Amino acid sequence: MARKSSRDRMKNEINAGSMADIAFLLLIFFLVTTQIVEDKGITVKLPPWSEEEVDPTQLKTRNVFSVLVNADNQLLVRKEPAELNDLRERAKEFIMNPKRREDLSEKPTKAIISLKNDRGTNYETYLQVYNELKGAYDELWEEEAQRKYNRPYSDAMPRHMKKEIKGRIPMVLSEAEPTTFGEEQ
Numbered sequence: 001m002a003r004k005s006s007r008d009r010m011k012n013e014i015n016a017g018s019m020a021d022i023a024f025l026l027l028i029f030f031l032v033t034t035q036i037v038e039d040k041g042i043t044v045k046l047p048p049w050s051e052e053e054v055d056p057t058q059l060k061t062r063n064v065f066s067v068l069v070n071a072d073n074q075l076l077v078r079k080e081p082a083e084l085n086d087l088r089e090r091a092k093e094f095i096m097n098p099k100r101r102e103d104l105s106e107k108p109t110k111a112i113i114s115l116k117n118d119r120g121t122n123y124e125t126y127l128q129v130y131n132e133l134k135g136a137y138d139e140l141w142e143e144e145a146q147r148k149y150n151r152p153y154s155d156a157m158p159r160h161m162k163k164e165i166k167g168r169i170p171m172v173l174s175e176a177e178p179t180t181f182g183e184e185q
Contacts, residue, residue: 062103063110065094069129071120084128091136095169108140108169116176137171144169 067087068076075082077090095111097104105111113133117126138153144165145153153165 060106060110063105064112064114065091065105066114067116067129067133069115069117069121069125071118073122073125075129084125084132087129087132088136088139091133092140095136095140112172112174114174114176117178119178121178133173134171137169137173140169141165 066078070076075084075087077087082090091113094104095108095113097107115129115133117129141162142153145151145157145161148165149157149161151157153162
């Protein structure tokens with residue numbers, strides 16, 4: 001029998017056989033417990049695709065609330081300069097037309113809001129304008145829910161009630177193709 005020297009006994013070795021198993025378990029743990037955050041963006045429901053030819057219906061300019069945001073982030077509402085602070089109230093008045101004015105929409109079901117921006121428009125400004133227009137509909141739905149059902153328009157409201165309110169005041173927000181930088185029409 002050969003004698004073992006002190007050098008042979010002092011060899012340090014780490015058994016790495018279970019290291020792969022530990023790394024695999026850690027990988028699975030992190031994959032299972034990690035939450036992936038998705039950007040929501042603007043939730044807009046697009047109309048279904050159709051192969052049918054579009055009927056070129058002429059819209060009455062009375063029923064179109066056109067909003068243009070230029071490259072300098074300025075608003076033009078129905079061909080007149082406007083401020084962002086007034087946009088929500090003007091949109092609500094246009095949609096509902098409480099005084100039955102001839103220059104506003106005939107009724108809420110015929111009201112169309114057309115949003116057009118310039119490619120040079122600041123994204124933050126675009127979102128503020130979009131939020132104001134969407135907020136106008138949200139407030140109108142809330143007012144209608146209070147008036148008709150004496151309750152808030154919320155997630156707790158039954159689906160059929162929400163559907164009836166949206167049938168009376170449908171959200172028709174049309175986004176036109178942006179114009180090239182600095183070109184306003």
